[in-house]
Amino acid sequence: MAEREEIALGATLDTLLKAVRRQLAECRAEDADFEARLLVEHFTGTSRTDAISDPDRPVTRQAVGEIDAALARRRAGEPVYRILGFREFYGLTLKLxxxxxxxxxxxxxxxxxxxxxxxxxxxxxxxxxxxxxxxxxxxxxxxxxxxxxxxxxxxxxxxxxxxxxxxxxxxxxxxxxxxxxxxxxxxxxxxxxxxxxxxxxxxxxxxxxxxxxxxxxxxxxxxxxxxxxxxxxxxxxxxxxxxxxxxxxxxxxxxxxxxxxxxxxxxxxxxxxxxxxxxxxxxxxxxxxxxxxxxxx
CATH class of the missing domain: 3.40.50.150 (Vaccinia Virus protein VP39)
Structure with missing residues (x-):
């Protein structure tokens, strides 16, 4: 519960990414760093470049809520790409x-x-x-x-x-x-x-x-x-x-x-x-x- 509260209060890309990474590590995601980037970038509409160049960018309450819901699904064992609804394959974007x-x-x-x-x-x-x-x-x-x-x-x-x-x-x-x-x-x-x-x-x-x-x-x-x-x-x-x-x-x-x-x-x-x-x-x-x-x- 404490982790979810921290995410809800994390108003920047940097704090959000760190909190998501910790939760994914706790649920034994195979690659917590990679999955955290996928989820944060998808639900905030940002890129890895944004996270590096603008780590203090504010994150909307809606994005935080969507990520929190995504983490609940991930903790329940749903694969990250199923949560996103698509996956990249051979340079293509494919819906699942x-x-x-x-x-x-x-x-x-x-x-x-x-x-x-x-x-x-x-x-x-x-x-x-x-x-x-x-x-x-x-x-x-x-x-x-x-x-x-x-x-x-x-x-x-x-x-x-x-x-x-x-x-x-x-x-x-x-x-x-x-x-x-x-x-x-x-x-x-x-x-x-x-x-x-x-x-x-x-x-x-x-x-x-x-x-x-x-x-x-x-x-x-x-x-x-x-x-x-x-x-x-x-x-x-x-x-x-x-x-x-x-x-x-x-x-x-x-x-x-x-x-x-x-x-x-x-x-x-x-x-x-x-x-x-x-x-x-x-x-x-x-x-x-x-x-x-x-x-x-």
Whole structure:
């Protein structure tokens, strides 16, 4: 209670930032300094430069109240980006909703891997049609569109709320004309052919869901996490069905769990794919794989 009173009386950027940082440290936020800056900058409409150059700037009572409410949510285990309602990903600002996975830096590894392939396809064919399975916020598809002007994408999701969020994100980031949101249970209702199929599928084994952090377990949608008994159900589905929608020189790129590389490679090999490239995330863990069908003759 004392900390909340101190924040309520903290009338400057400097005192507010210090008080927020202390409260976040007490609730064991992973990076209290970073989260404090995010919350203070968002609710006061200031920047890090403002905090350095004008630390005595007065803070409005409304901003203090909004930050106090945000801290209560954070203490209850809600991730900071869920509180803000958006997250930056690959240079884009993406809105979040309860039915979308929060895009994380690890997935940028998949974008990097797919981006090189999309550019290769454009160089060869002059365009690139992308299918993003389990699109959620639209993060992967929209990141690729932002980097490849010749590309267009279809984002597939079973959740109407997720698709609405992806459409909004396409609008926000100027990609609505090249992005189509399609409701489908993975490939079930997908028509047409694509040059590149991408996906960050659910890959957590069901039994491991309860071991995830509170922030993930309680706030990311379970359907975007649960990969079945061994975490590999959706890789099997993608590998079995992708060939029906893949152009002749097309490829499939997927994100994987750090310990799933060999298993995912075997699943795609069984369906007639060869591993073209793999990529590791910033922590040095196996994180993304690119496959192409084995061509006879």
């Amino acid at each position: 909703s309860p039915q979308t996975l929060e895009p994380r830096p690890d997935t940028e590894t998949l974008v990097d891997l797919a981006l090189a392939e999309a550019r290769r396809i454009v160089a060869s064919r002059g365009r690139c049609r992308i299918l993003d399975l389990g699109t959620g916020t639209g993060a992967i598809a929209l990141a690729l569109l932002s980097m490849v002007p010749e590309a267009e994408a279809v984002g597939v999701d079973i959740s109407e709320e997720a698709l609405a969020t992806a459409r909004t994100n396409a609008d926000i980031n100027g990609q609505r004309e090249r992005f189509v949101a399609l409701r489908s249970n993975w490939l079930t209702d997908v028509d047409g052919m694509f040059d590149l199929i991408v996906s960050n599928p659910p890959y957590i084994p069901t039994a491991d869901l309860e071991t995830l952090s509170r922030e993930v377990r309680e706030h990311d949608p379970r359907a975007a996490l649960d990969g079945g008994a061994d975490g590999l159900d959706f890789y099997r589905s993608i590998a079995a069905g992708a060939h029906r929608h893949l152009e002749g020189e097309g490829a499939v790129a997927v994100e994987t769990g750090y310990n799933q590389k060999s298993a995912v490679e075997a699943i795609f090999a069984k369906e007639g794919y060869s591993t073209v490239r793999t990529a590791r995330d910033l922590g040095g863990r196996d994180r993304a794989m690119l496959f192409m069908p084995v061509r006879s003759g």
